[in-house]
Amino acid sequence: MSEKGTLFDDEFLKRLEYLNLVANHMIPGHMHGEHRAKKTTSSGIEFADYQQYVSGEDTKNVDWRTYLRLDKLIVRLFEEETDLPIYIFFDASASMGYGVPAKFDYARKVAAALCYVGLLNQDRVNLVGFADGIAQELSARRGKHQVWHAFRFLESVEAGGVTAMEKAFKGFFSSRRRRGLVVVVSDFMDEAGFAKGFDMLRYFRQDLFAVHIHSPEEVRPDLPDEVLLEDAELGTSQRVRVTPALLDAYAEQFEEHCEEVGSYCRKNGWGYVRSTTDIPFEELILQVFRQGRFLR
Amino acid sequence: MIFLGMSAGMIGVLLGGTVAAVVFLYWLKPPPQRVIVPSTMLWDRLLKEKKRNTWLDRLRWWLSLMLALTIGLSVASGIGRPEFSSLGRDVRNITVVIDNSATMATRTADGFTRWDHAVAHAGQVLRQGSAGGRFLILDTSGQAPPGEPGDRRSALEVLAGLTVSLGGEPEFPDLPEGESEIFFVSDGVMVDEAPPEATVISVFEPAHNVGITAFEVQALPSEPTRYYAFVQVKNASYVEKQITLRLSGGTEGGVRDTLTLQAGETRSRSIDLSSFGRGPVRAVVTADSDAFPADDYAYGFLPIRAQTRVALITPGSVYLENVLADVPRLSLDVMKPAQYNPQVSADVYIFDRFAPPAAPRGPALLFLPPDVAWLTRTLAVVEAPEVPDWNPAHPVLRFVALEDLRIDRAAQIAMPAEAAEVVVGNRLLPLVLVSEQSERIVRVSFALEDSNFALQPGFPIFLANTLGWLIDEQVALARAPGRIEVPLPAAAVTNLEGSDIVAWPLSDRTVFLADQPGLYTVVAEDGRRLRVAVNLASAERTSVNDSGLASDEITSATSTVMAGAEPGPSEELWIFLLLLALVLVVAEWVTYHRRLTV
Numbered sequence: 001m002s003e004k005g006t007l008f009d010d011e012f013l014k015r016l017e018y019l020n021l022v023a024n025h026m027i028p029g030h031m032h033g034e035h036r037a038k039k040t041t042s043s044g045i046e047f048a049d050y051q052q053y054v055s056g057e058d059t060k061n062v063d064w065r066t067y068l069r070l071d072k073l074i075v076r077l078f079e080e081e082t083d084l085p086i087y088i089f090f091d092a093s094a095s096m097g098y099g100v101p102a103k104f105d106y107a108r109k110v111a112a113a114l115c116y117v118g119l120l121n122q123d124r125v126n127l128v129g130f131a132d133g134i135a136q137e138l139s140a141r142r143g144k145h146q147v148w149h150a151f152r153f154l155e156s157v158e159a160g161g162v163t164a165m166e167k168a169f170k171g172f173f174s175s176r177r178r179r180g181l182v183v184v185v186s187d188f189m190d191e192a193g194f195a196k197g198f199d200m201l202r203y204f205r206q207d208l209f210a211v212h213i214h215s216p217e218e219v220r221p222d223l224p225d226e227v228l229l230e231d232a233e234l235g236t237s238q239r240v241r242v243t244p245a246l247l248d249a250y251a252e253q254f255e256e257h258c259e260e261v262g263s264y265c266r267k268n269g270w271g272y273v274r275s276t277t278d279i280p281f282e283e284l285i286l287q288v289f290r291q292g293r294f295l296r
Numbered sequence: 297m298i299f300l301g302m303s304a305g306m307i308g309v310l311l312g313g314t315v316a317a318v319v320f321l322y323w324l325k326p327p328p329q330r331v332i333v334p335s336t337m338l339w340d341r342l343l344k345e346k347k348r349n350t351w352l353d354r355l356r357w358w359l360s361l362m363l364a365l366t367i368g369l370s371v372a373s374g375i376g377r378p379e380f381s382s383l384g385r386d387v388r389n390i391t392v393v394i395d396n397s398a399t400m401a402t403r404t405a406d407g408f409t410r411w412d413h414a415v416a417h418a419g420q421v422l423r424q425g426s427a428g429g430r431f432l433i434l435d436t437s438g439q440a441p442p443g444e445p446g447d448r449r450s451a452l453e454v455l456a457g458l459t460v461s462l463g464g465e466p467e468f469p470d471l472p473e474g475e476s477e478i479f480f481v482s483d484g485v486m487v488d489e490a491p492p493e494a495t496v497i498s499v500f501e502p503a504h505n506v507g508i509t510a511f512e513v514q515a516l517p518s519e520p521t522r523y524y525a526f527v528q529v530k531n532a533s534y535v536e537k538q539i540t541l542r543l544s545g546g547t548e549g550g551v552r553d554t555l556t557l558q559a560g561e562t563r564s565r566s567i568d569l570s571s572f573g574r575g576p577v578r579a580v581v582t583a584d585s586d587a588f589p590a591d592d593y594a595y596g597f598l599p600i601r602a603q604t605r606v607a608l609i610t611p612g613s614v615y616l617e618n619v620l621a622d623v624p625r626l627s628l629d630v631m632k633p634a635q636y637n638p639q640v641s642a643d644v645y646i647f648d649r650f651a652p653p654a655a656p657r658g659p660a661l662l663f664l665p666p667d668v669a670w671l672t673r674t675l676a677v678v679e680a681p682e683v684p685d686w687n688p689a690h691p692v693l694r695f696v697a698l699e700d701l702r703i704d705r706a707a708q709i710a711m712p713a714e715a716a717e718v719v720v721g722n723r724l725l726p727l728v729l730v731s732e733q734s735e736r737i738v739r740v741s742f743a744l745e746d747s748n749f750a751l752q753p754g755f756p757i758f759l760a761n762t763l764g765w766l767i768d769e770q771v772a773l774a775r776a777p778g779r780i781e782v783p784l785p786a787a788a789v790t791n792l793e794g795s796d797i798v799a800w801p802l803s804d805r806t807v808f809l810a811d812q813p814g815l816y817t818v819v820a821e822d823g824r825r826l827r828v829a830v831n832l833a834s835a836e837r838t839s840v841n842d843s844g845l846a847s848d849e850i851t852s853a854t855s856t857v858m859a860g861a862e863p864g865p866s867e868e869l870w871i872f873l874l875l876l877a878l879v880l881v882v883a884e885w886v887t888y889h890r891r892l893t894v
Contacts, residue, residue: 095334191335224328238336238343257338
């Protein structure tokens with residue numbers, strides 16, 4: 001892990017500027033909207049659409065004129081401007097300290113970049129470091145001037161502890177958080193299973209964008225014939241006789257794990273990108289942008 | 297041949313050490329390296345299925361250990377050349393009698409000798425026996441140490457230590473009591489009798505051979521100073537042979553003769569050695585394709601010199617002067633006692649009724665010498681003494697008869713303190729006394745003029761014998777190869793080349809081993825010297841084809857072990873063990889490189 005103050009250097013900032021330009025180019029005029037999304041609701045100012053009335057729905061929005069003409073119960077929908085926050089969760093568990101460069105550094109850079117773009121987009125951005133709970137949190141910020149504050153916060157966080165996403169998300173969103181976009185930057189190595197954490201987000205009706213990070217050494221580890229594998233988070237060890245067949249099986253297992261995370265996200269209409277730490281972080285950010293969920 | 301053969305105890309130590317080393321090396325395996333991974337979650341999930349096969353992993357560990365042990369034990373066992381009695385053999389006791397008589401040295405058509413074939417057959421018979429059996433090797437010349445049957449390794453060691461014995465009287469040895477299969481490996485020439493229950497394995501193969509069956513260097517009785525070589529040559533081949541006979545001396549002369557002998561024919565030759573100088577005489581026969589070289593050589597010794605200088609100091613003796621003048625190859629210098637000068641140089645001095653004040657510088661024959669310091673004194677003068685006894689075996693009296701000797705007057709002399717031998721008379725009245733001091737002395741205690749000795753027919757022979765003995769002129773003793781005894785105490789033995797031969801000096805004789813024909817010189821501490829001509833010279837040994845056995849014949853009584861059969865599995869087990877080790881190592885190497893170990 002890099003030392004404090006050196007993670008976000010001038011070179012990093014130049015790359016952020018580049019990303020911002022790319023974001024402007026991809027969504028022209030997005031800088032002018034202070035909203036993240038428009039949502040059709042029964043209340044609002046600007047008419048958006050009609051919708052068939054469903055039993056139990058509030059009758060105040062029923063268009064009675066249309067009913068008289070067509071003998072159908074139709075509800076009028078209005079477009080409502082929203083100010084949805086962005087929650088950037090970055091994994092600060094011990095497993096993120098693995099690899100060269102460390103996954104944690106890479107995750108913080110990704111978080112910083114998204115935070116930077118979000119703040120410049122006038123979004124309310126929350127930065128949350130989590131492990132088996134909320135490790136550190138930077139409350140919601142808006143505006144470009146908060147960038148340095150966010151960077152200092154990111155540099156102050158250290159990796160440690162075990163991963164428990166369910167506990168972290170439950171603890172965070174139980175305190176009446178608004179619905180928003182949850183960006184989770186993690187390796188998703190949760191002993192309890194990543195799905196429980198994601199289920200928790202579903203429970204709180206949050207929109208998720210999963211950024212899956214792993215190091216190249218994780219995909220194809222270079223291990224001796226006989227090895228005692230020690231878990232970085234739990235400290236437990238496992239004696240393994242390594243063979244090419246076992247390594248192949250492991251690689252397959254790893255791929256399955258990644259695919260499970262991705263499938264879960266796609267199934268729920270969530271965004272998902274995946275990268276190894278040897279790929280420049282800006283490429284990962286561009287992948288995020290291309291999915292169109294972060295920039296609207 | 298035994299190569300790296302080991303006893304059961306050594307094998308046990310070797311195998312135990314191998315097991316200990318392999319297990320120790322397994323324990324020395326370094327602990328697995330610790331590697332920190334972000335999470336063992338995926339590994340746990342992956343290994344869950346494998347955990348069901350933990351017993352298989354353990355089995356594999358033991359299998360790996362067993363594999364290493366098998367390889368190690370196979371190599372160790374291969375080095376030790378183990379044999380297992382359970383490999384299809386009944387426990388049997390085997391006694392092998394191997395013929396190592398002289399004719400077994402006969403070379404066969406393949407370049408080896410009958411002995412080589414016999415050793416190979418004997419070894420094969422031993423190796424075909426069961427590992428749990430008892431084995432005994434005996435030979436016809438008594439070289440094998442007597443004892444009870446032992447293990448195969450000991451028998452093979454005994455077999456490896458046996459050699460062909462050119463001399464002695466070979467015979468079938470006495471067999472120890474007990475149940476045993478008996479094998480007799482022989483060419484059937486010198487030992488042709490074996491017990492009826494024995495399986496006789498023949499190594500006989502007809503061969504060409506010519507050899508000297510007799511050789512002797514001898515003087516004619518009538519002419520003691522003239523020597524002849526008596527040579528008998530035999531063609532023991534089954535075809536006619538042209539034989540070249542050569543006689544050569546130490547430095548001078550030589551005789552070459554060519555003989556044509558029919559198969560089995562024996563011919564004798566007497567060859568005059570007048571042209572030969574004093575020294576060794578060597579007879580050699582050569583013929584083409586001779587397969588038995590040991591009988592092609594014979595040695596003798598020509599004692600007489602070409603020219604012997606004799607100084608006769610006498611007041612006047614017709615007998616001596618006349619007889620000595622007729623002795624061939626003798627240079628006689630006659631002088632009066634007054635003319636005698638100690639500086640006179642001669643090979644032999646003859647003093648007649650005279651003795652110099654000091655001992656001469658060479659051997660001497662004295663007739664009735666007066667009392668001088670270096671001789672024992674005269675005690676009395678005896679009139680007409682009887683001649684009670686004489687020793688015809690002594691060289692000076694060889695072919696000399698003294699029955700008619702009459703003596704009018706003789707001196708009774710005192711016996712010298714040092715070793716002296718009375719050859720005529722007795723110790724009270726020694727008439728002829730011989731002694732071997734720094735120089736040889738023959739002392740006659742009467743004058744020729746006081747006896748009829750000079751008129752006896754044996755007198756010239758006595759003179760020739762005495763001259764020959766005085767200048768150490770004796771023919772060599774004839775002996776056959778083998779253990780030789782000579783009647784000289786504590787003597788040293790050298791061969792023709794002057795090399796020392798190992799001898800066992802005893803108090804009354806000296807014993808040495810002469811394995812090869814040759815001329816050996818035996819010298820006692822007191823200076824006495826004997827020459828021994830060791831020659832094979834035996835018609836029985838030369839007749840290498842005189843066998844009742846056929847070539848490669850096996851006369852089996854009860855045995856099921858056959859010479860020439862393929863060796864059994866126990867003999868070559870070490871090869872299979874090493875092959876097994878090789879196969880296992882290769883298999884392990886392949887599986888390691890293909891990572892098939894887990």
